[in-house]
Amino acid sequence: MDIVEIREAVDKAIENYLYEKEPPRLYEAVKYLPFAGGKRLRPIIACLACEAVGSDFTKAIPFAVALELIHTFTLVHDDIMDKDEERRGKPSVHVKFGEDAAILAGDALFAKAFEVASNLREAETAKKILRNLAIMAKEICEGQEMDVSFEEMEYIEENQFLEMIEKKTAKMFEHAAMGGAIIGGGKKEEIEALQKYGLNLGMAFQIWDDCLDVIGKDIGKPVGSDIREGKKTLLYIYAYKRSESKEWLKYYGKEGASDEEVQKIIKFFEEIGAIEYAKKKAREYSKKAIDALEILPESGAKKELIEIAEFAIEREK
């Protein structure tokens, strides 16, 4: 099954599962982001993992939709905390509907995710998947807390940063691939291989995302958002360690920094080699992800998973 077909099936399933209409304002806010596009990367990985262990991807659909809803829920709440005003090229939920409505819409998306995942047929599998999703969601909260608390610190170590993005982002990729393999009835070593794939892919994906914040095109939010917010990205950490003068820090995380000031930082990151360093790291993770798949039998799904890991470190948005 190719990615386009999976994406269509996921889109259709999201539409079917999000059938609620009342109260209207709540469900308008709930549906706003899931229907505003998005790559559906996590659901696609779950479905491909299910196929890669020899099963039919449609079995993983409730799980895949649950992942997308949890992903969306975290975006809605994170955007409030991070004061991000744009998402997927549109005003973010709290800008469009107000903060209270955004808090509640996120909660409803979260609840809905577990409802949808409970549609998995086999009880033992459903129980395991629901438990994994809960633990994953908890870890995402932990990652978000680390991310927020890092903003107040001048410097953090690279390993602290890596732990943060592992929890905040990579865990969901890990669970997507692992859960798809579990639902597909994969052997123990296949499940572990896909778990490893997912985790490393997630790391590659997030580090590349941090690069896109400064080099991306048309990424659905203003360039340099991380710089304006003072996010401790890998670029920042590298530049901090390598730079003797800390002059540039006065623009980093500066409220209302001008476009010019943001461009100054980007140029500085380039010159000091921070962007190249982060790209290299992302490539290493992508390679680890691809290597993990070696033990899986050849299949169309495996090929697609490899392509996704390649895409993760090539994309421009």
Added chain:
Amino acid sequence: MDIVEIREAVDKAIENYLYEKEPPRLYEAVKYLPFAGGKRLRPIIACLACEAVGSDFTKAIPFAVALELIHTFTLVHDDIMDKDEERRGKPSVHVKFGEDAAILAGDALFAKAFEVASNLREAETAKKILRNLAIMAKEICEGQEMDVSFEEMEYIEENQFLEMIEKKTAKMFEHAAMGGAIIGGGKKEEIEALQKYGLNLGMAFQIWDDCLDVIGKDIGKPVGSDIREGKKTLLYIYAYKRSESKEWLKYYGKEGASDEEVQKIIKFFEEIGAIEYAKKKAREYSKKAIDALEILPESGAKKELIEIAEFAIEREK
């Protein structure tokens, strides 16, 4: 097993399940409210329902704890939306830790609830309970949305109000009693009886709670909060329908209303019979709850459940 023993077992289980410590600020905020007291009414009902169908209450503990965590999560987020600054006699979570931390703490409590509930042994039961919890949480969000949207309206019908409190509050009591009976392996008609008990108890409980806002003593928050916030309680709806002059409306939901103005409204509610009407309604629901238990065999747990339904409409806080 009496209520004191159940409460102690629940308290101990909450402590054991909430073992996380890192990141510190997140888990301080997560644990703040669960360890700030509370009646543990929902867990106790779940455990008693489990015993009332002839099982051992300890089987229901993971479910009971999950209910308390979901209850706490809704309090944390609702307090942000409702701008309630006190809870259980202490500053509410968003006052103590800030709004962002409160959003995240609520999310983590929600995730944690599903993790804890997934500790139920038997897979079919666990799957059913997790699904029910998810649907319940969704309905609580719907109830909260109705509650918030009612604040902007001058008048709502009594049946709209009843639908709102059913979703926002009574559903959780319904699920507590029903879920306990499911876990206890109750017969179909026993499960239905306890479901009916829980729903009606929840209605009684919430309507009495609205009364306590004006007549309560030492309720852990300032008297008349609902009046200050312009909440559409049953007292308001009754008074609105019965009063010819709408003079009093100018104090209802008035920002920064003085204690004197709030007292004026309370006195008016008393004189027009609104408080008596609401109390009568609460008593009717409590009676329905007790009547529903008739088909259950006599037991200590059944006796306790009846006492809770009586307590719901007698308590002063």
